[in-house]
Amino acid sequence: MKILTTPRMERCIGCHACSLACARLVHKRLSWDTAGIRILSSGGLSTGFEAKPCLACNPAPCAAVCPTGAYSQRKGGGVVVKKSLCIRCGACDAACPVDAIYLDPTGEPFVCIHCGRCIPFCPHDCLEMATVPGTSDSKQESKEAAS
Amino acid sequence: MIRDDFRVLVVDLTSGRGTVESLEGRSVHVGGSGLAAALFERHGQMDNPWNDPGQPIIFAIGPLTGYFPLMSKTVCAFKSPYHDQYAESHAGGRSALALRFADLDALVVTGRADRPVCLSIGSRHLEVKDVHYLWGKDVGTTGKLLRRMFGGAGHRSILRIGLAGERGSAMAGINVDTYRHFGRLGGGAAMGVKNLKGIVIQGDGTFALPEEKQYAKLFQKVHQQLTDTEMMHKYHNLGTAENVAVLNKLKALPIRNLQQTTDPEIDGITGEKFAERTLLRNTACAGCPVGCIHVGFVREKFMEPNQYFYRQVAYDYEPIFATGAMLGVTDPFAVLDIMDTVEQTGLDVMSAGVALAWATEALNRGIIKQEDSLVPLKFGDAKTYTGAVRHLAAGTNDFYRLLSQGTATAAAHYGGREFACVLGQEMAGYATGEAFFVSQALGFRHSHLDSAGYSYDQKFEAVDLDEAIEFLVKDEQERVFLTSMVACLFARGVYNKELLAECLHSVGYDTLAETIPEVSKGLQARRWQIRLATGYDPASVEIPGRFSDVSTWKGPINPETLDRLRQHYAKRIIELGRKE
Numbered sequence: 001m002k003i004l005t006t007p008r009m010e011r012c013i014g015c016h017a018c019s020l021a022c023a024r025l026v027h028k029r030l031s032w033d034t035a036g037i038r039i040l041s042s043g044g045l046s047t048g049f050e051a052k053p054c055l056a057c058n059p060a061p062c063a064a065v066c067p068t069g070a071y072s073q074r075k076g077g078g079v080v081v082k083k084s085l086c087i088r089c090g091a092c093d094a095a096c097p098v099d100a101i102y103l104d105p106t107g108e109p110f111v112c113i114h115c116g117r118c119i120p121f122c123p124h125d126c127l128e129m130a131t132v133p134g135t136s137d138s139k140q141e142s143k144e145a146a147s
Numbered sequence: 148m149i150r151d152d153f154r155v156l157v158v159d160l161t162s163g164r165g166t167v168e169s170l171e172g173r174s175v176h177v178g179g180s181g182l183a184a185a186l187f188e189r190h191g192q193m194d195n196p197w198n199d200p201g202q203p204i205i206f207a208i209g210p211l212t213g214y215f216p217l218m219s220k221t222v223c224a225f226k227s228p229y230h231d232q233y234a235e236s237h238a239g240g241r242s243a244l245a246l247r248f249a250d251l252d253a254l255v256v257t258g259r260a261d262r263p264v265c266l267s268i269g270s271r272h273l274e275v276k277d278v279h280y281l282w283g284k285d286v287g288t289t290g291k292l293l294r295r296m297f298g299g300a301g302h303r304s305i306l307r308i309g310l311a312g313e314r315g316s317a318m319a320g321i322n323v324d325t326y327r328h329f330g331r332l333g334g335g336a337a338m339g340v341k342n343l344k345g346i347v348i349q350g351d352g353t354f355a356l357p358e359e360k361q362y363a364k365l366f367q368k369v370h371q372q373l374t375d376t377e378m379m380h381k382y383h384n385l386g387t388a389e390n391v392a393v394l395n396k397l398k399a400l401p402i403r404n405l406q407q408t409t410d411p412e413i414d415g416i417t418g419e420k421f422a423e424r425t426l427l428r429n430t431a432c433a434g435c436p437v438g439c440i441h442v443g444f445v446r447e448k449f450m451e452p453n454q455y456f457y458r459q460v461a462y463d464y465e466p467i468f469a470t471g472a473m474l475g476v477t478d479p480f481a482v483l484d485i486m487d488t489v490e491q492t493g494l495d496v497m498s499a500g501v502a503l504a505w506a507t508e509a510l511n512r513g514i515i516k517q518e519d520s521l522v523p524l525k526f527g528d529a530k531t532y533t534g535a536v537r538h539l540a541a542g543t544n545d546f547y548r549l550l551s552q553g554t555a556t557a558a559a560h561y562g563g564r565e566f567a568c569v570l571g572q573e574m575a576g577y578a579t580g581e582a583f584f585v586s587q588a589l590g591f592r593h594s595h596l597d598s599a600g601y602s603y604d605q606k607f608e609a610v611d612l613d614e615a616i617e618f619l620v621k622d623e624q625e626r627v628f629l630t631s632m633v634a635c636l637f638a639r640g641v642y643n644k645e646l647l648a649e650c651l652h653s654v655g656y657d658t659l660a661e662t663i664p665e666v667s668k669g670l671q672a673r674r675w676q677i678r679l680a681t682g683y684d685p686a687s688v689e690i691p692g693r694f695s696d697v698s699t700w701k702g703p704i705n706p707e708t709l710d711r712l713r714q715h716y717a718k719r720i721i722e723l724g725r726k727e
Contacts, residue, residue, distance in 0.1 A: 013438035015431035016244070017216070017370070024356060025363070030213060031353035032248050032302040032433075040301025045325040045430060046442075046459045049301075104353060105271070123374055123383075123436040 001076025001135040003056040003114045004037070004127065011124040012049040014039060018118035018127060025117050027110055033102050036112030037127075054078050054100040054112035056132070062092035062101060062111070076132035078114050148354050149210075149655050153182055153252040156273070157190070158266060160341050161200065161258030163275040165268075174658045174666065178209030179633035180235060181670040182253055183224035184677055187233060190255055193680045197226040197333075198315070198340045200259035206246065206346075209632040211647075212434075213247035214357070214654050216370050217638040219434040221246065222630060223329040225337040229317040229553055229572055232681040234332040235592050235674075239432035239635060240324035241350070245304035248350030260342040267297050269349030281344050285309055285491040286322045289345060299349045306346040309493020311540040312339040316551040318498040318539070318573075322490070326430065326440050326461040330495040331594060332572060357654040365653045372641050374436050382439035382637050383429070387464035388418030390576070391472070397605075398700045399579045401468065403475045403526045404504035405568050405693050408578045415477035416467055425479050427459060432635070439637060445483045460487045468576030469500025473568075474507070475526030488533045492540030494551075501573035502554045503535050505566065514563045519546035565692035580604030581704060582615050584694045585712045589685050589720060591623070591674055596636055598622040608701065610708050616715050620671075620723070627674065628667040675724030685717035 022035040032038070037053040056077030063071040063079050070085035071092055088107030102110045116129045148154070151173045158165040170176070176185040183205045190203040204225045211218040221242040227234035246254065250270045260275065263282040267274045276296075281289050286309040293305050304324055311319035312335025319335025320328045329335075338344075356362065373379055381389055391413065394400040398409040414420070425443035432440070446457040460483040470489065471482040489496045507524040509515045517523055521538055522531040542548040550557040554573055558564040568574040570584060571593025577583045579601040586600030587593055595601060598619045607614075625644075626636065634642050642650075644663050651660035659666065690713055695706040 013429050013431040013436075013440075014433070015436045015438060016433045017436045020213075020434065023353075024366070028356055029353050030356055032244065032350050034353050038301065048428075121370065121436070123438065 001074075001132045002116070002129040003077050003132055004053055004112055004116055004118070005130040006037075006051040006053055006126060007128055007130075008124070008126045009049065009051055012039065012051070012126050013124060014041065014045065014049045015123065017121040017123065018051075021121040022112075022118045026113065026115060034104060034110045035102070036110065037118055038102065051126075052098070052100055054114070055098055056114060057097075061095040061097065065091045065095040067091060074114070076135045079111065081109065081111060081113070083108070148250055149357060153178070154250060155186065155253045155255060156251050156268060157255040157257065158268075158273065158275070159258040160256060160260040160264065160266070160275065160343060163260070165273045173210065173656065174662065175669065177628070177631040177659065177666060177670065178212070178252060179207050179220075179222040179631040180627055180674060181631040182207040182209075183222045183235060184670070184674050186253055186255055187224055187677055190257060191226065191233070193677075197228045197231050197337065200341070201257060202226045202337070203255045203257045204334070204337045204341070204343075205253060205255050206242065207253040207633070208243045208246045209634070210656055210659070211632050211634075211650055211654065212243050214362075215366060215650050216373050217435050217437065217635045217642075218632055219243050219432040220630075220633045220635050222633055223321065223334050225334055226681060227317070228315060228333040228336040230332075230683075232683050233677045235630075236320075236329040236331050236334045237596075237630065237633070238321070238323045238327045238329040239435070240327035241304040241433040242306065242323050242327075242348065243633065244433040245302070245348035245350040248302070248352045249348055250352040250354075254346075254348070256341065256343065256346075258341065263342050263344045265293060265296075265345040265347060266343060267347040267349070269299070270352030272349070278344050282313060283310065286493050287491055290322070290325060293345050293347060297347045297349075299351065302350045304348045304350070306348075308335040308338050308344060309491060309540065311493040311551065312336055313344070314540075314542055314551075315339055316494070316540065316542065317553050318495045318502065318551055319493055320495040322493065326442065327432065328495070330497065331592065335493050335495075359653050359655060362653040365649060369641070369646070369650070370436065373638060376641070379437050379637070382437050385418035385422055386439050386441040386462075388421050388441065388462060388467055390418070390464040391467055392417040392419065394577070397579070398698065399577060400472055401568065401574065401576055401578045402472045404473060404508045404566060405574070405578060405697060406508070408697060408699055412477045413472060416471045416479050416482055418464075421462055421467070421479050425462075425483060435635060437637070443479070443483050445480050445487060458487055460490065462486060465576055466496040466500075469497045470532070472576070473500045473504040474529075474532055476529045476532065477527070478529070481529035485529055485532050485536060488536045492537060494536065494540050497575060498553075498573040499536055499539055501568050502539065502550050502557070503532060505554045505558065505563065505568060506535070506550060508566055509561065509563045512563065514561050515546060519544070519561075521547075567691050568693060569691060570694075571688065577601040578697050578699060580699055580701060581610050581709045581712050582619070584690055584704075584709060585716050586619050588688050588690050588713065589716050591678060596626070598626060604699075610705075610712060612708075612711060612715055615712060616719050619716060620719060624667045624671045627670045628663060631670055672723055675720060676726055679721070679724040685720040686714070688713065688717065
């Protein structure tokens, strides 16, 4: 299994192309907020930028607190969200230790689904899909490396 | 939000309250420049002075802002303290996307607060906050405090003014998000006179995507074109600073108050040297993957043995021309130091550099005395210039108070008009020839970006009067549509009429997409009508003698051609602005 990682954020120029792409392509909205990855300056533009993505916790505290099963554990880390089951209680947002979940004014949650569709939009290659150790993809990769 | 009308927030600082207005006419006013003009007609007072509390300051975005990359700029319109006529200034940063996500096509601020305030707006809030304790604070400190006072890091835009704007200097700019500016024609004073120290725009709204199926595909195509092609290489690589070496080689770089157009010493401040010695990183306007903003550093030893602090300063071609070449300062760190002082005091960098270049020559010639300049201005002496910048922003004495209202204003009092490098306002950095001089001197914004006069000079060996005028008029017409979108003009090579029509279709603005040439003509005419109605007389514009003394790669400027071109263009502008 792969997860979205942000290993080269020191290269970020703050163009927001990744989060705008996520909002547009994954969440079907035009927005700065309703995105699985959000960019902010780390204390003013002179200090560079940081990303707020889901860190793919395993087990995920947001899934653990979800009272309706809208959030469930994703294999390899992170969550799978079924919006139809969500009652807009906001417990997921409160449980997230790194503020990766955005609740819109109606309480609808937005979180990264680790699809990687934001990656091609980054002009500086800040983002990367990484294989989670011990998952099927990583076993496949070890085989290839050995052959 | 795709809609045929415009959603405009009008805030009256006198009462501290706002109203949301709807304005019809997307297919006529478009957005940006066109929308600002329509809003000035509605809220502005043509005959009243710029500092009348009723005069509006307008911020407008376009129909494609947020929907496509590099549709990332905002038009600011106001009655200018520089010439007391209608004016526009453009900036990027996050202001455009913040307005889009605040669900506004434009913000109009009228009235005057009874004490210094900061206006904070978003898609669900409006607050006019007392910030009297920020009055007198520099631009950097103000930015830091406003960031702490208001929420929404990353998804907001913070506009603020410095001392120059508070004092009503005609050279005061508005700083946008640390590294961008509504620099020219005194927008900072238009805020200052309203006691408006800052504006925080929170982009916290969310919208449905356009229903048209081709939108997603077209976005992908445009994004690729803008990032893959060589077209944007210049802006991403050395940035506009690349022009320093190019223009120096061409003998078209204004140096030491335009006494020279080339000098081997300029090799110290080329874009290549800035990148090699001072560049820390690039940054971008929100919604632009190009990242043309180049941030350099200056460090200063403040204590022995090894105690330093450092500051980050964004550079571009124009600031290097104005505070480097024009002042004869050829060390990149010294240039950044002057730029940073300009930045912190809230002056427009081009106006400040060019004004101090004139003051230096005026002092050399004995037209002004050191008791006027207070510091011994000398080309190449960076330290005296940082001091002079502070005097210019503060208006320390009569000389600096007059100079900060424009170099021509100071020259009218002290003399030295013939060597004042003023083309409508302090010149931009292109000594390319007659077409550029005339296009900036008479152009709508008195900007090198009104129309590509510098490009005409470089393309054609000799000036053909009729052809040159047609070139300027047609180019302005195309640009006014782009600045109504509001596209970054660096993308003008990508966003041609056909692509703009495709983009407009893809989000549902079909009528506008099919009428771009006619609409552009209308926009151009209406902007001129307003400018003329506020007192502009293009026929009375003078081009100082210094511009006739210039020699470029094509040889000396032809004063007769320059004057005939000026007269023809003035006549044409009057025709353009004539109401049918």
